[in-house]
Amino acid sequence: xxxxxxxxxxxxxxxxxxxxxxxxxxxxxxxxxxxxxxxxxxxxxxxxxxxxxxxxxxxxxxxxxxxxxxxxxxxxxxxxxxxxxxxxxxxxxxxxxxxxxxxxxxxxxxxxxxxxxxxxxxxxxxxxxxxxxxxxxxxxxxxxxxxxxxxxxxxxxxxxxxxxxxxxxxxxxxxxxxxxxxxxxxxxxxxxxxxxxxxxxxxxxxxxxxxxxxxxxxxxxxxxxxxxxxxxxxxxxxxxxxxxxxxxxxxx
Amino acid sequence: xxxxxxxxxxxxxxxxxxxxxxxxxxxxxxxxxxxxxxxxxxxxxxxxxxxxxxxxxxxxxxxxxxxxxxxxxxxxxxxxxxxxxxxxxxxxxxxxxxxxxxxxxxxxxxxxxxxxxxxxxxxxxxxxxxxxxxxxxxxxxxxxxxxxxxxxxxxxxxxxxxxxxxxxxxxxxxxxxxxxxxxxxxxxxxxxxxxxxxxxxxxxxxxxxxxxxxxxxxxxxxxxxxxxxxxxxxxxxxxxxxxxxxxxxxxxxxxxxxxxxxxxxxxxxxxxxxxxxxxxxxxx
Ligand SMILES: Nc1ncnc2c1ncn2[C@@H]1O[C@H](COP(=O)(O)OP(=O)(O)OP(=O)(O)O)[C@@H](O)[C@H]1O
Ligand SMILES: [Mg+2]
Numbered sequence: 001x002x003x004x005x006x007x008x009x010x011x012x013x014x015x016x017x018x019x020x021x022x023x024x025x026x027x028x029x030x031x032x033x034x035x036x037x038x039x040x041x042x043x044x045x046x047x048x049x050x051x052x053x054x055x056x057x058x059x060x061x062x063x064x065x066x067x068x069x070x071x072x073x074x075x076x077x078x079x080x081x082x083x084x085x086x087x088x089x090x091x092x093x094x095x096x097x098x099x100x101x102x103x104x105x106x107x108x109x110x111x112x113x114x115x116x117x118x119x120x121x122x123x124x125x126x127x128x129x130x131x132x133x134x135x136x137x138x139x140x141x142x143x144x145x146x147x148x149x150x151x152x153x154x155x156x157x158x159x160x161x162x163x164x165x166x167x168x169x170x171x172x173x174x175x176x177x178x179x180x181x182x183x184x185x186x187x188x189x190x191x192x193x194x195x196x197x198x199x200x201x202x203x204x205x206x207x208x209x210x211x212x213x214x215x216x217x218x219x220x221x222x223x224x225x226x227x228x229x230x231x232x233x234x235x236x237x238x239x240x241x242x243x244x245x246x247x248x249x250x251x252x
Numbered sequence: 253x254x255x256x257x258x259x260x261x262x263x264x265x266x267x268x269x270x271x272x273x274x275x276x277x278x279x280x281x282x283x284x285x286x287x288x289x290x291x292x293x294x295x296x297x298x299x300x301x302x303x304x305x306x307x308x309x310x311x312x313x314x315x316x317x318x319x320x321x322x323x324x325x326x327x328x329x330x331x332x333x334x335x336x337x338x339x340x341x342x343x344x345x346x347x348x349x350x351x352x353x354x355x356x357x358x359x360x361x362x363x364x365x366x367x368x369x370x371x372x373x374x375x376x377x378x379x380x381x382x383x384x385x386x387x388x389x390x391x392x393x394x395x396x397x398x399x400x401x402x403x404x405x406x407x408x409x410x411x412x413x414x415x416x417x418x419x420x421x422x423x424x425x426x427x428x429x430x431x432x433x434x435x436x437x438x439x440x441x442x443x444x445x446x447x448x449x450x451x452x453x454x455x456x457x458x459x460x461x462x463x464x465x466x467x468x469x470x471x472x473x474x475x476x477x478x479x480x481x482x483x484x485x486x487x488x489x490x491x492x493x494x495x496x497x498x499x500x501x502x503x504x505x506x507x508x509x510x511x512x513x514x515x516x517x518x519x520x521x522x523x524x525x526x527x528x529x530x531x532x533x534x535x536x
Binding site for chain 2 (some may be wrong): 052054057059081082083084085086087089090092094096098099100101109110113114159162163166
């Protein structure tokens with residue numbers, strides 16, 4: 001049974017006068033992994049940043065169209081962007097732990113500032129999040145070290161743990177493994193498969209193999225336009241658009 | 253090209269430049285060491301218990317202290333910090349978080365300008381607007397120091413917050429944390445050490461200001477009973493006694509200078525120690 005979680009309708013986005021997305025329509029099903037692919041600058045990051053209302057935080061950026069989450073438009077004037085972002089977590093391309101904050105606090109801050117104060121509950125949730133992100137074993141004895149004392153790859157997994165801690169039901173990932181070694185990348189891909197049971201994932205990646213391995217659906221963009229949206233197996237074997245075929249075979 | 257000879261030349265060149273940098277840095281520090289040395293040499297002998305508890309002597313007395321100046325300085329500088337630091341922090345946050353805002357742009361202009369206003373001008377300004385109406389007082393002194401402190405702290409706050417890249421703030425927003433909480437609960441605590449360095453710098457600056465206090469707090473031979481009266485301060489006492497021509501008063505001035513320097517050092521170390529405690533508590 002098909003169950004639509006996010007429905008993007010006629011979404012166009014601009015940075016000042018520069019249009020980055022035009023008329024994108026996508027339906028994302030619950031508990032699926034959707035990979036966003038396309039050449040550099042085609043609007044992948046812009047697209048996922050429209051899904052958690054981060055696009056509007058950029059000076060001079062605006063958009064048109066609708067993004068329905070469980071049938072409700074997140075851009076409705078009555079919607080609080082903070083509440084929406086609690087449901088839709090995000091992992092950025094560059095690891096960005098909070099400065100001057102311990103590993104523990106980095107993961108805890110989202111919970112604390114959303115009202116969870118009880119230490120035992122926090123401890124439990126933080127261990128669980130760090131385990132999910134595959135970082136627990138490495139940091140369990142130095143939770144009070146600065147988050148910035150970790151290596152780049154560890155920092156990225158810390159950021160994943162931070163996003164998981166508030167238990168969102170959608171997770172957006174912008175090239176989350178581009179700073180990771182193959183082993184950590186394997187960890188994250190495995191994590192995605194586990195996460196799929198509870199959450200829906202939208203992941204931007206430049207790595208075709210990764211897209212093929214982890215995703216159920218592929219959204220392929222060129223120049224801000226959605227060229228093809230298809231089942232992953234179909235996309236790689238029988239793409240509908242000749243442009244997709246060119247891109248897959250590296251003739252782009 | 254990569255013959256050993258050239259390598260030797262490069263190595264020598266590298267070493268000479270390093271030596272030059274070291275020398276220049278050392279020379280830059282020399283005046284500081286001399287100041288500290290002289291102030292200690294001349295001031296240390298004056299310090300005793302009565303220096304911290306008694307009023308200044310007359311030219312023919314051989315005892316006394318600068319207790320009223322120390323208390324006055326503490327009051328005036330303390331009040332200026334109490335009001336000025338939070339105010340300036342908010343101003344700095346506004347300037348860095350809303351850089352394009354019309355009001356922010358004009359405020360930034362004003363802040364940049366007022367940093368370069370000589371403190372004596374601020375003294376005259378406060379004199380003609382406040383003192384001419386309400387008379388000399390500690391309030392007027394604090395107000396003048398406030399006008400020096402706010403632009404310095406606001407500017408350093410703005411610059412420090414601008415160093416934190418935008419994507420760190422976005423990481424906070426993406427956790428569903430409202431914008432103001434991201435700034436006040438994540439960005440400000442994360443930069444506390446640097447922010448307080450800016451505050452210490454401003455504090456050291458206003459603690460030693462003399463000219464604006466001459467026009468506002470004036471001075472007082474006794475303890476002032478309220479903030480509404482003319483009030484003695486260390487810098488003004490140092491200024492007056494050092495040009496008095498009486499050796500016993502000149503000694504008092506050296507003692508005052510030593511206390512002033514130590515006061516700024518102590519505040520500096522105190523704040524750093526506080527930060528250290530905060531960190532070791534948070535990170536455990
Ligand atoms: N902050 C910004 N200000 C102005 N223009 C921007 C900004 N960010 C992106 N753009 C423009 O929007 C378009 C889409 O950018 P976007 O970052 O979404 O591309 P992308 O597909 O994520 O690229 P990459 O694979 O290199 O990350 C590009 O033309 C880019 O120049
Ligand atoms: Mg991108």
